[in-house]
Amino acid sequence: MQRKDDLKLYIGGGYVAAQSGQTFETVDPAHNAPICNVHLAGKADVDAAVGSARQGFEVWSRMTGAARGRVLQKAADLLRAHRDELARLETLDAGKPLSETPEADVDSGADCLEYFAGLASKLGGEYQEVDDAFFYTRREPLGVCAGIGAWNYPLQIICWKAAPALAAGNAMVFKPAELTPLSAPRMAELMTEAGLPDGVLNVVQGFAETGQALVNHPGVAKVSLTGEAETGKVVASEAARSSLKHVTMELGGKSPLLVFDDADLDNAVSGAMLGNFATQGEVCTNCTRVFVHADVVDDFLDRLVKRTQAIKLGDPSDPSVQMGPLISREHQKVVLDYIETGKREGANLLVGGGVPEASELADGNYVLPTIFDRCTDEMTIVREEIFGPVMSVLTFRDEDEVLKRANDTRYGLASGVFTRDLNRAHRCARELQSGICWVNHYNVTPIEMTFGGAKQSGLGRENGRQAIEYYSQLKSVFVATGDCEAPF
Secondary structure, rough: OOOEEEEEEEOOOOEOOOOOEEEEEEEEEEOOEEEEEEEEHHHHHHHHHHHHHHHHHHHHHHHHHHHHHHHHHHHHHHHHHHHHHHHHHHHHHHHHOOOOOHHHHHHHHHHHHHHHHHHHOOOOEEEEOOEEEEEEEEEEEEEEEEEEOOOOOOOHHHHHHHHHHOOEEEEEEEEEEOOOOOHHHHHHHHHHHHOOOOOOOEEOOHHHHHHHHHOOOOOEEEEEEEEOOHHHHHHHHHHHHHOOOOOEOOOOOEEEEEEEOOHHHHHHHHHHHHHHHHHHOOOOOOOOEEEEEOOOOOHHHHHHHHHHHHHHEOOOOOOOEEEOOOOOOHHHHHHHHHHHHHHHOEEEEEEOOOOOOOOOHHOOOOOOHHHHHEOOOOOOHHHHHOOEEEEEEEOOHHHHHHHHOOOOEEEOOOOEEEEHHHHHHHHHHHHOOOOOOOOOOOOOOOOOOOOOEOOOEEOEEOOOOOOHHEEEEEEEEEEEOOOOOOOO
C-alpha cells in the first residue's frame, strides 16, 4: 500500500491524486492521533472514476463467468495471505480489537469473494415453450454500480458490495466512510493484483458531497448504501430523482432479543453480549432491546452483569483486549448523552454508564459496556438507535405480548429468540417483523445467508444467491418458430 502520510484515490488500476489537491486527515480512534492525509474526491474525480469504471465494464462484462470467478477467487486468496496486515489496518482505522478483526473482517471478506467467485459461472435463466414458439431469460449486468460504505466494517462492506456486483459482470466505484478510509483502496489494490481489469473497481474517498456526486451521476446504474435510515431515505430519493437508479439500502435497526423462561440462560447471555458489545456495540443488527421472561430475569441479569464486568476494555492493538474505542469523539459524546438520558428517564443503571478511569485510555473514545434494566418501551434508549455498547433489558410474561412489543418499532433489521421449544421458536420467527431472525444464537452472518431488513431498515438484500439478483436485470427473449401473423 502507499505511504501512510498520503493516501490517494484508486482509479483505473492505480493510485491518483485528487484533481483539486485537497486532502483530509484521518485519525486513530484509540488515541485520536493522526494516521495520514487522505485525498478528497470531488466531482471531477467522481467523473473520472465512473468513466474508468465504464471502460473496465466493457472488458469485464464480456469475460465469461468462469473467468470472472477465477479473479475473485485469486482475490480471496490474497486477502487470506495478507490477513495479519489487513486485520491490523482495520484495528488502526476503526478501533476494532485485534481479537476480532482477523475473523470478523478479513476472513468474512475473503469468504464473500470466494462465495461469489463460485456463483459467477452459474448465472442462468429459464427456458419454456409457448405454443409454436419459446422464450428464454438471461441475467445481465447493470453497468457501473456505486457502493457507499459505513465505518463499522470497512473491509467487509466493500467485499459484500463488490463481490456480487463483479460476479454479475458489473464495475463498481466505492466510497468508504470518511472515518475509515484505509482498507478499501488496499482491497482494490489486491483485486488488481488478482487480475481484475483496470477500472473495474475504483475507490474515491470523501464526505457526503462525494457520495452525492456518485448518487446523482448519470453514468451510475445502481447505488448500494450501508448507513442510517435517514441517510438511506435521502439517497434513495436522489437516486430515483436523478435517473431512477436501482438501489440496495442496508440501514439501521433497533432489534429485539426474546429470552423465554425455558432458555439456556448462559447461552442467552452469550447471545445478548454478542448482540450488544461486539465491535463496541457499533453494529446495525444489534439486539439492544433484550426482552427477558419475568420468571428468569433476575438469574439472567446476575449472569449478564458478572460477565460484562469481566470484559477487557483497552487498546485494540493488544490481542487480549475484547473491546476497543468508539469511532470518534463526536460519537462517544452521542452515546454518553444517550446514557444520561436513560438515567434521567428512570432506567436503572446496572453496570457501566461512563468512560474508563484508566489514564492510558483517556485519549481514546472509550465507553464502558453499559446495561440498563427496569426499562419501558417508551424510553428514548429503547426507541432510538444508539450504535454503542448500551443494552436495555425489559421483562415480559406472555408470548403474544412480547411479540407485539418487539414489533413496535419503525425498524425491522434483525431479531433473536432463545428457547428450547422448537414450535415457539418457529412461531416467533414467523411473527417477528425483521429481515433476519436468529434462534439460540445472535449476530452470525454467514455469506451464504441473505442479509437485509424490513420496514425502515432497508431495501434489497446482500449476500446469498439472492444478492446477484440485485446486481443484474432480467431480460426475456422470445423466439418465434413460425411466421408473424398480423391482423392488418
